[in-house]
Amino acid sequence: MKRALSALLLMIVGVLAAAGAHAAELQVPKQVTAGNAFSIPTTGSGSATFYLVGPSHSAKRQVKLGSGIEVAEDEIRTSGRYIATLCSSDGCESADFFVAATNPAHLSLLVHPSRVRVATNNAMSAVAFVFDKFHNLVLQPVPVEFHITVKDTPAFSKSLNSSNGVAWLHLNSARKEGPAQVVASIQSDSEKRVVQQVASDACNLRIRAVRKGKFIAVETEPVRDCSGNSVPDGTVVTFTKVDASGKTTVDAPVKRGVAKVDMPAQGEATISVASGVAMGNEVRIGGTP
Amino acid sequence: MGLRNLCLGAALVVAVSLVSPHWTAWAADALPQVQLNADSIAPRQIEELTGRNITRDYAYAWQTLAVALDQNRPQLLEGYFTGFAKEKFARAIADQKKNGLHVRYVDHGHKVNAFFYSPNGDAIQLRDNAQLEIQVFDGTKMIRQEQVGLHYLVIMTPAADRWVVRSLEAVPNF
Numbered sequence: 001m002k003r004a005l006s007a008l009l010l011m012i013v014g015v016l017a018a019a020g021a022h023a024a025e026l027q028v029p030k031q032v033t034a035g036n037a038f039s040i041p042t043t044g045s046g047s048a049t050f051y052l053v054g055p056s057h058s059a060k061r062q063v064k065l066g067s068g069i070e071v072a073e074d075e076i077r078t079s080g081r082y083i084a085t086l087c088s089s090d091g092c093e094s095a096d097f098f099v100a101a102t103n104p105a106h107l108s109l110l111v112h113p114s115r116v117r118v119a120t121n122n123a124m125s126a127v128a129f130v131f132d133k134f135h136n137l138v139l140q141p142v143p144v145e146f147h148i149t150v151k152d153t154p155a156f157s158k159s160l161n162s163s164n165g166v167a168w169l170h171l172n173s174a175r176k177e178g179p180a181q182v183v184a185s186i187q188s189d190s191e192k193r194v195v196q197q198v199a200s201d202a203c204n205l206r207i208r209a210v211r212k213g214k215f216i217a218v219e220t221e222p223v224r225d226c227s228g229n230s231v232p233d234g235t236v237v238t239f240t241k242v243d244a245s246g247k248t249t250v251d252a253p254v255k256r257g258v259a260k261v262d263m264p265a266q267g268e269a270t271i272s273v274a275s276g277v278a279m280g281n282e283v284r285i286g287g288t289p
Numbered sequence: 290m291g292l293r294n295l296c297l298g299a300a301l302v303v304a305v306s307l308v309s310p311h312w313t314a315w316a317a318d319a320l321p322q323v324q325l326n327a328d329s330i331a332p333r334q335i336e337e338l339t340g341r342n343i344t345r346d347y348a349y350a351w352q353t354l355a356v357a358l359d360q361n362r363p364q365l366l367e368g369y370f371t372g373f374a375k376e377k378f379a380r381a382i383a384d385q386k387k388n389g390l391h392v393r394y395v396d397h398g399h400k401v402n403a404f405f406y407s408p409n410g411d412a413i414q415l416r417d418n419a420q421l422e423i424q425v426f427d428g429t430k431m432i433r434q435e436q437v438g439l440h441y442l443v444i445m446t447p448a449a450d451r452w453v454v455r456s457l458e459a460v461p462n463f
Contacts, residue, residue: 057381
């Protein structure tokens with residue numbers, strides 16, 4: 001009984017060893033470039049089934065042993081890991097290899113935000129992803145040129161090497177409002193995005209006031225930010241009047257660059273102005289004669 | 290006594306191997322374990338909630354990818370893949386279907402290092418050290434089985450209510 005079991009165990013070991021012998025690796029390159037066809041040599045005779053399993057492609061076909069197995073360029077366009085397996089009557093042999101991206105061909109550019117206030121540090125960011133012609137991320141460092149142009153302002157350029165397929169930079173917004181054109185380029189491609197630079201908060205608010213009967217007409221000078229850009233229409237300006245009847249506050253939107261309001265007043269009045277966090281001047285109006 | 294134990298052990302191995310397809314099918318459906326480390330991330334720090342969401346969604350991405358490749362169901366890619374990643378895996382599944390193949394991933398976990406988070410939070414890059422068992426089937430016949438540690442370079446981007454995989458590429462090393 002013991003002998004029979006020992007013999008059975010030896011048989012199992014033998015079968016496992018034989019299975020191990022079939023697991024000898026196919027001769028494939030460790031790494032190939034995407035879209036570059038190659039051949040896998042085989043030995044022996046007869047036919048076998050060849051399998052190729054990759055990140056975007058799977059194939060199964062009959063091949064003749066003793067001749068090379070051609071792996072076509074369209075079978076290895078996607079970068080990543082592939083498993084090649086050859087199954088014959090003797091069993092299956094497998095090997096794996098990696099496909100790496102080919103030369104950089106395309107860029108994908110993310111620029112944020114789409115609107116930004118003028119004269120703000122690190123207000124914008126541009127992130128460029130570098131791809132090859134098969135849309136594989138190019139992991140080798142690639143020089144990416146960033147070029148930023150704003151009307152009436154000297155252009156700004158910076159060249160950066162991509163790392164793991166990505167190149168990025170922070171950008172300051174210009175002092176002058178208007179569109180900023182952000183272009184990222186590699187040798188074979190370029191991408192453009194436009195960021196609208198808009199005026200910042202109001203700055204140096206000035207008002208003038210004129211009595212008109214029972215009312216005081218108050219009007220701002222053209223409302224601008226600290227860089228001299230007109231704030232957008234709709235920006236709210238707050239007028240505050242203090243007179244004998246107490247304190248009155250009125251909000252008015254900027255229209256065509258100025259904000260104005262008529263405020264009822266009794267006797268002497270003091271009027272001040274503010275917009276956001278910016279305070280303006282204060283004017284005193286005498287009482288009715 | 291020793292021989293009896295050996296026989297019992299052999300019987301157990303046979304029994305486990307008989308039920309193993311069920312176990313592996315179950316494993317393909319389970320949510321893989323993902324550990325995210327963002328200590329060296331730049332240029333922006335990752336918020337705690339974002340880190341948790343990315344960990345969760347990356348695990349779901351692998352879970353759905355494993356089932357999609359095992360059962361040749363490309364529609365499962367819709368949930369957690371986008372762009373070229375989705376297109377590429379969908380092509381692979383179409384080819385598998387055509388050739389009667391399927392690939393089973395038994396996922397033993399991912400150690401993920403987040404190293405790039407774009408300044409505006411619209412893309413994150415990860416390095417994933419994945420422990421996988423990969424089984425390639427022609428019909429019901431397994432033609433390749435391997436236990437591997439693979440390196441993946443990943444790009445994820447935020448979608449409406451989750452992070453989705455935009456690029457998932459195995460690389461020889463980092």
